[in-house]
Amino acid sequence: MAKRIDVSDLDIFYGSFKAVEGVSMSIEPRAVTAFIGPSGCGKSTVLRTLNRMHEVIPGGRVEGKVLLDGQDLYAKDVDPVGVRRTVGMVFQRPNPFPTMTIRDNVAAGLKLNGVKNKARLDEVVEKSLKGANLWNEVKDRLDKPGAGLSGGQQQRLCIARAIAVEPQVLLMDEPCSALDPISTLAIEDLINELKERYTIVIVTHNMQQAARVSDQTAFFNLKATGQPGKLVELDSTSKIFNNPTEKATEDYISGRFG
Ligand SMILES: Nc1ncnc2c1ncn2[C@@H]1O[C@H](COP(=O)(O)OP(=O)(O)OP(=O)(O)O)[C@@H](O)[C@H]1O
Numbered sequence: 055m056a057k058r059i060d061v062s063d064l065d066i067f068y069g070s071f072k073a074v075e076g077v078s079m080s081i082e083p084r085a086v087t088a089f090i091g092p093s094g095c096g097k098s099t100v101l102r103t104l105n106r107m108h109e110v111i112p113g114g115r116v117e118g119k120v121l122l123d124g125q126d127l128y129a130k131d132v133d134p135v136g137v138r139r140t141v142g143m144v145f146q147r148p149n150p151f152p153t154m155t156i157r158d159n160v161a162a163g164l165k166l167n168g169v170k171n172k173a174r175l176d177e178v179v180e181k182s183l184k185g186a187n188l189w190n191e192v193k194d195r196l197d198k199p200g201a202g203l204s205g206g207q208q209q210r211l212c213i214a215r216a217i218a219v220e221p222q223v224l225l226m227d228e229p230c231s232a233l234d235p236i237s238t239l240a241i242e243d244l245i246n247e248l249k250e251r252y253t254i255v256i257v258t259h260n261m262q263q264a265a266r267v268s269d270q271t272a273f274f275n276l277k278a279t280g281q282p283g284k285l286v287e288l289d290s291t292s293k294i295f296n297n298p299t300e301k302a303t304e305d306y307i308s309g310r311f312g
Pocket of ligand 1: 068073283
């Protein structure tokens with residue numbers, strides 16, 4: 055089941071550096087939310103707080119709240135590993151486990167969770183690869199290494215790996231930036247299908263991509279280097295691109311930024 059995310063008064067730090075300040079927003083389930091904004095404004099940093107990956111970085115900490123369907127992800131009794139299972143992540147560069155077979159790449163998370171039954175694993179591998187629109191291309195080479203696939207196929211393999219453990223939210227940090235236009239379209243089509251089942255948040259530098267794939271867009275900005283990034287506005291994608299409330303958003307969208 056897709057889940058809703060509510061962020062309130064979030065400040066994010068790297069050691070003593072406050073990278074992001076005062077973010078409050080709601081991310082709708084079964085929809086795609088795009089994070090846009092200039093380099094260094096904190097898009098990836100905010101994304102990583104949504105599954106507690108930020109604190110993996112030495113000195114990384116947050117103040118404020120992130121609620122997943124009302125549950126505080128940063129409450130004392132919450133296990134961050136469980137959070138990362140519920141809120142999956144796909145990275146900028148496709149990062150399949152290179153020597154593992156395609157099948158084992160997809161099954162890796164389940165095996166870590168203790169699933170051993172081969173029939174069950176095969177079933178999930180097929181379902182996940184179908185879900186990632188990769189099954190037809192790899193069904194006859196499941197025992198070949200993941201590294202032998204094209205970049206676009208590897209990224210779809212990473213998406214299959216992420217959805218195999220049945221997360222409720224998928225975070226994507228510039229998932230197409232290392233891909234050619236055809237692979238990019240395949241991933242965008244896939245995002246469009248996946249949003250029927252998942253809450254999706256995508257960081258993208260490509261404004262056309264944000265306009266194509268997202269339902270909501272969040273624009274982040276920063277006043278100057280060394281200052282914390284802030285959320286300027288979050289609204290429906292058509293509003294942000296056609297009639298934003300804030301002048302800073304309009305300047306950025308229309309290329310007058312900087
Ligand atoms: N591991 C880190 N250690 C210290 N500071 C970091 C780290 N990662 C990011 N920062 C700082 O946090 C701020 C926000 O960075 P972040 O990568 O989130 O921005 P971004 O909007 O995603 O940028 P880009 O579009 O260039 O990827 C920047 O000032 C950056 O230098």
